[in-house]
Amino acid sequence: MRTPSFKHLVLVFFTAAIFLAGCQKEEYKIPDPVSDLTNDALKRSLGPNIVSQTIEFAYAMALPKEKGKLVLAEVEASIAGATGTFLQNNSFTTGGAGQDVPVLVGEPSVNKDNRTSVTFNVDTNAATLRYFYVIPEAARGKTVSFTFSATASNGSKVTYKLGPYNISKMDIKRLIAVSNNNNAYISIEDMAVYNATSAVAVAGKIDLVYLFRTTPSAFLHGLVSPAADPIYLPGVTLPAGVNRSSKVRREFGVQDRNLANLQFGIYVDDRDFQEIQLANSPNYAIGLRAEASTWVETADGKYRAYIYVNAVSTASGGSAVISILRYAL
């Protein structure tokens, strides 16, 4: 074998040196400090945006101490928020137990048209304010965008845009008490419950009857259409004119977080109502229990609804607490 020449050795050495140089770690550099007013925002609430519910945001703003202090924080919504919309005049720190500790930083917020603002009344150069937007009826089925802005005492101003967010077409009604042989007549259109007497006046709107039976054992709590087979309405004398037949499907795997008092991580959204096929479903649902639910389509095809059973009781003839999400088709 030939001994490698000096030239070869040098070549190998240089190649290795280049590879090694490529692996050299870069020194950490301290990033440039923020030199002027900056801001950031995020949406804190999850799930579908339902009219009358709140969307929550956190808006953070800061500038170097020597540049001045915060003067004004403002949010402009593309559609003015409903009554109750406000920008919180507190900033928050985290307490020892991880809890939010409020620190008052400004005057209570002022709503003017679609703008909500807080004027700072303390000398601060950094704050995070929470914005609660109550979704107005005007926004139903539309999209809403938000422009957050902050002004500092040195005259500089920054803005941050969030959205657009889809506003749901759904309506929500929580915790309606229904009881066997009393407040048993449910109207999806009114999202309300009636007794046998008051149901007569709205007979054409009654979609379901709540009833509780211990026999047969599979019956228990039921939501049955007035037009269902009488074997599913044992002992029920329907008020005059109550005769609609809704499509009903019992569901055990879906518990909407909005209706279930923030217990589950599932949200029913517009899309569920748009896509669900109920045409072949029966017109009754029996064997319901707490945390069960039903999908309903009204006889006139105007509404689809999701009814969640919050609680049931067998005491005094049977009763339940239900909550409704309704979608107009």
Add this chain to the structure above:
Amino acid sequence: MKLKNIYQPLFALLLLLSASFMGCKKDFPVDEDGLLITARAECFVSNFELLGADFITVRAKPVVIDTTAQTVNVEVLFGTDLKNVYPQFSLASDCKLDPKITGKTDLSDLSNPKVYTVVSGNRLVRKPYTVIIKYQ
């Protein structure tokens, strides 16, 4: 002979060998569904379940499977919507079902019980099973 000269015949031999090995691969028979046809002749229903549209069982009692009479007897809960149920069969090894169950099934015609045929692993034995449903 120089070492270099034996490379070519060796390479050719290797190619030839690998080609002949490929030709020896066994051809397993499959049916029209792409399922393996085996030597098994066993042909029966070993278990049956009936789920409602909410994926909860609608059985009121354990299912009675008669492999001699070739029937599956199910008693369902009061109020079961038999137009929207999911039947589930457990079969003997390598068997398949005809017709196939593709999703929600309508078993509401109680006077004309539905018949499902179990086909054995060798695809030679076919046994029709009648699903007889009655309400609680």
